[in-house]
Amino acid sequence: MNLFRAFALITFLAVPAMAADPCCATGDLGLVVERTTGTLLVVDRSDHASIAKITGLGDLSHASLTYSPDERFAYVFGRDGGLTKVDMLTHSIAARVIQAGNSIGGAISDDGKLVAVSNYEPGGIRVFDAQSLEMVADIPMNSKTIGLVDAPGRRFLWVTWDTGEAWMADFSGPKMVLTKLGDIGENPYDAVISGDGRTYLIGLFGEKGVVAIDLWADQPKPVRFLQDYGKTEDDLPVYKMPHLQGWAFTDGQLVLPAVGQHELLWVNREALKEIARTPVHGQPVFIIAQPASPYVWVNFAMPLNDTVQVVDTRTHKVVKTLTPGPGVLHMEFAPRGAEVWISVRDANKVAVYDTHSFEKTNEIAAQSPSGIFFTARAHRNGL
């Protein structure tokens, strides 16, 4: 009788016990790319801890990733053409395909159903079912593709490095509709979409100027502005391409890296005119807006890559200079901006800073860390 009662009790209690199991939340997790070893660290943002290491992802130089809408899965885009679906809960690889010879980045559609990959070899774009990783579209471009982003309405946008064109693929209907948005100029090196989904901004390496495409227009087309922006013969050589995912859109302004120079460029977003310049420590690589604040954070190309600067978007002045250590590659903010995680490649660590006190609050060991990606990215378009 007692045994029976105990058994019933266990059966009865088992369900609530499972529901209380704290295993199943991913909202404060993230992934850190360890690029030389081809591994990913799973990190816990609240605990400032690395909780697992995932191997078997191939060549992760210049790797980036994006998250499923439920923050359960990460889609990792490796240099070797590998597309890997990583399970954030079990810390394991859920699926993996080698979809090209050499790839550079990817994006997930706004509904989370499609994953697109940008390829250098053989070039073009390939689109996959996010569940199965089966290919649903192959879009050859006869060029390396760059600056692939998602746009609202199951659309993807990208530019072509070799041929200087902007393209859009629309998957909202029963058949994909492919549209050339226009010729943009020589060697676009990256592109980014604004958080409101309106502006697709493209940086040119081969000639001067910046290109904006208004995606809210009935017929989106490229508009060239900042005619003098860009590299000239006399500039310093560019040792690292700026990353435009960091182009901050903030308070009616755009902040751009002045290619080859030690400057930030501020542009009035409405008029598309330069309004200020800020001399900074080195050639900017990422310029990232600290959420819910008037500040942007900037890191720099080698050999001046041990430093991070904080710039006030109201005064365009540097308000803080930090030296996290040698080889600062990337910065990722907590979604509400309270802290920033900074990868310090040559010190083999990720440093965590409080954004209000600028104090370093923690360090997490990582092997040659590059990109840091928190799962909150799942809910931001263009990431």
Add this chain to the structure above:
Amino acid sequence: MRNLLRHILIVVLFGTPASAGVSDQRVLELKHMVLQDCGSCHGLTRKGGLGGPLTYEALKDTPPEVLESTILNGIPGTAMPRWRPLLSEDDARWIVKYLLKEEPQ
């Protein structure tokens, strides 16, 4: 003893072939640079990216002096910068030898 002397003489006269004119400390820095900074564009496994591949297969038919000059002077009109502000001619010579000899892991 004689062997040791001979060895010293050889080292003094010819240096270690791969590191002529480059200190041991500099060799470590250059290896790091090839992996991390060349690797940013050419891939950590040197199979190419925005820049072309730097594998033995891709480089073997180009004269070493041309490769050295490409490193130091860049390729105008492309994303390949001139590295002369950061590298000496000895550094460039060492890197070319290293690329032609050593396959990445």
